[in-house]
Amino acid sequence: MYYKYIFFFSLILFGTSAYSQIEHDFLYFKNFVSHSEGDLCTHIPPQASFVAYLNGDQTNILLENAPRWEIGADPNITGMGVFGVEFGNFNNPTVSVGDSAFVRFTCRKTGQQGILVAYIDQIPYIYFPTMLSLRYKNLPPTPVNLRLEITSDNFRHLSWDSQPNTYYQIYRRMVRDTVFLGQSRRLYLQIAQDISGSSYVDTTGFIEPHGYILIPKKNGIFGPHSLEVVDFPSTPNDPEAAVAYYNPFEVAVTWIQKGDTTGLTYKIYRAQNPTVSIDSIHFVGETTRLYWLDSLVTGGETYYYRIIAVNPIGISSEPSDICSATIEQFANGLPDLDILYISRSPKYPRYEVEYNPPGYNPFLKPGTQNLKHYPDTGDLIKHSAVIRNSGGGTVENYIIQWYVDSVLVMSENREILFPRQKVLSQFHNIWSESVQTISCRINQRPLTF
Numbered sequence: 211m212y213y214k215y216i217f218f219f220s221l222i223l224f225g226t227s228a229y230s231q232i233e234h235d236f237l238y239f240k241n242f243v244s245h246s247e248g249d250l251c252t253h254i255p256p257q258a259s260f261v262a263y264l265n266g267d268q269t270n271i272l273l274e275n276a277p278r279w280e281i282g283a284d285p286n287i288t289g290m291g292v293f294g295v296e297f298g299n300f301n302n303p304t305v306s307v308g309d310s311a312f313v314r315f316t317c318r319k320t321g322q323q324g325i326l327v328a329y330i331d332q333i334p335y336i337y338f339p340t341m342l343s344l345r346y347k348n349l350p351p352t353p354v355n356l357r358l359e360i361t362s363d364n365f366r367h368l369s370w371d372s373q374p375n376t377y378y379q380i381y382r383r384m385v386r387d388t389v390f391l392g393q394s395r396r397l398y399l400q401i402a403q404d405i406s407g408s409s410y411v412d413t414t415g416f417i418e419p420h421g422y423i424l425i426p427k428k429n430g431i432f433g434p435h436s437l438e439v440v441d442f443p444s445t446p447n448d449p450e451a452a453v454a455y456y457n458p459f460e461v462a463v464t465w466i467q468k469g470d471t472t473g474l475t476y477k478i479y480r481a482q483n484p485t486v487s488i489d490s491i492h493f494v495g496e497t498t499r500l501y502w503l504d505s506l507v508t509g510g511e512t513y514y515y516r517i518i519a520v521n522p523i524g525i526s527s528e529p530s531d532i533c534s535a536t537i538e539q540f541a542n543g544l545p546d547l548d549i550l551y552i553s554r555s556p557k558y559p560r561y562e563v564e565y566n567p568p569g570y571n572p573f574l575k576p577g578t579q580n581l582k583h584y585p586d587t588g589d590l591i592k593h594s595a596v597i598r599n600s601g602g603g604t605v606e607n608y609i610i611q612w613y614v615d616s617v618l619v620m621s622e623n624r625e626i627l628f629p630r631q632k633v634l635s636q637f638h639n640i641w642s643e644s645v646q647t648i649s650c651r652i653n654q655r656p657l658t659f
Contacts, residue, residue: 236279237305237333240294242341243315245322250291251344256352257319258287259434261425262295263312264305269400271381272299273423273435277393292339299395301387307333315342316349316434323347323431350376350428353436358422364415364523366441368422372408376428379403380410381435385419385442398423417524443519443527444469446476451515451535452629454503454604461504461535462604462628463515473522478502478515479529486516488529501628512536546601547608547627547653555592558583585641595635595650599627612637613649 239262243251251258255274262272274286276299287293293315297305305311309330316323322344351373359367368380381398389395402410404427412422419442426433446465454462463478476499479492486492495502507513514534519527561583562575585591593612599605605627612620612635620637627633635650 236296236298238278238280238294238296239311239313239328240292241313241326241339242291243293243317243324244291244341244343245317245320246343246345251315251317251320251322252289252291253317253319254285254287254289256434256437258293258315258317260287260293260295260313260315261432261435262297262314264297264300264309266310266312268379270300271398271400272297272396273398275438276396277389279390281391293342299389299397301395301397305330305333307331313342314432315344317344318349318352318434320344321346321349323349347431348429349431350426350433352434353378353424353426356422356424356436356439358439358441360441360521360523361411364417366412366414366420366422367409368412368424368439369409370424370436372406373426373428376426377404377406378410379425379427379432380405380412381423381425382412383421385421385440396421419525419527441521442525443467443474443521445528446517446519446530448632449515449517449530449533450630450632451513451533452602452631453535453537453539454628456539458505459507459509459537461507461513461537462501462631463504463517463533464501464628464631465517465530466632466634467500467519474498475520476500476502477518477520477526478504479517480504481514482511484514484532484534486514486529486532488516488518500633501626501631507537509537543603544601545599545603545605545627545629547605548598548600549650549652550596550598550632552593552595552648552650555594556585558585587641587643589641591639591641593637593639593648593650595637596632597627597635597652598632599629602629604628608652610635611651613647613651614639615647616649 311328313326324344326342356370380402383398387395421438421440424436449465451463477496480494517530562578610622
């Protein structure tokens with residue numbers, strides 16, 4: 211094993227220190243981490259996680275999802291025995307000379323934890339990486355089933371499955387608090403501590419998107435943080451735009467919305483250049499459906515679109531990717547309905563095999579021997595088909611059919627499918643111990659797996 215210098219950069223502006231948000235990390239704190247047995251911790255989230263804070267103050271924290279300032283850089287937990295965090299993401303106050311940097315690293319897979327503390331004696335900060343050695347702890351379990359409901363008075367009601375003699379710390383982040391290249395800062399502020407029950411109401415009624423996590427504490431020991439829940443819709447996926455009708459021309463803008471779509475409204479923004487600003491000048495319409503028709507178009511022109519989803523109290527998603535359409539006669543006036551693929555959930559990890567020596571004596575990677583790789587008999591499985599009209603004509607009134615071993619088990623009547631539009635069809639089935647063939651058909655086009 212070898213060590214190397216890690217260099218950081220700062221910008222001196224008018225005699226004061228400011229962070230230079232260039233395409234490189236500024237205060238990336240990177241170190242090694244090992245289990246108590248001496249082997250490097252190669253687990254990755256959610257099995258491994260950390261909490262970073264300054265000067266022993268855990269009211270403002272960063273997690274392993276904190277943004278890097280170096281474009282294309284490794285994640286903060288790489289699975290190669292190292293971890294890091296960009297301390298430049300701290301704000302109000304920012305990091306200063308004389309601060310102490312804390313990182314509490316938890317390996318949930320082995321039940322081990324450790325805290326690394328470093329003194330920041332200069333900025334830029336240059337140091338040798340050190341080794342954080344984890345130790346076994348009686349960790350409280352990770353909070354599960356964290357749920358968020360927006361109440362009628364716009365409050366956020368959080369609930370979770372609580373454990374006996376366990377207290378919960380609740381943290382919130384502002385999604386639109388951003389750093390370099392518009393990345394969310396992901397700085398979590400503690401809004402409640404030592405909650406002994408299974409619910410909490412955040413009474414701030416901001417019409418702004420937030421993310422929430424929980425950290426458990428039992429007998430003075432902090433456990434791994436929960437998964438994050440958010441109070442805003444997911445981003446509309448797979449946006450497409452195509453000429454759906456002509457004489458007169460109409461463009462169909464379509465998308466897929468994942469997650470709960472109850473009460474969502476979609477706002478569409480348009481421009482005649484690839485930069486589509488989300489503002490009142492570029493706003494062209496809204497709908498509650500998963501498509502929108504644009505009739506104010508001119509032949510020969512190209513139009514660019516973005517979509518946002520808005521929930522019932524006005525909190526919007528992140529904007530979708532940009533899609534575009536050039537207004538011209540159909541290259542192919544006939545529809546072409548295809549089933550692109552079928553997926554199955556929940557997902558299970560693959561087998562991880564190692565060799566000793568290389569190329570010989572295969573064995574399961576340590577720590578993965580007891581992982582579940584297939585559903586159990588009786589488990590409820592969701593099959594999802596992604597369907598697309600790859601042709602140039604609009605289809606009305608089509609049928610999607612699901613089969614198990616060539617027996618029809620579900621049929622859906624759909625009304626319309628525009629050119630280039632993708633839609634989802636989902637079928638739930640009980641996992642059987644015997645081999646089954648699941649197929650989905652549209653216009654008699656089968657796809658099996």
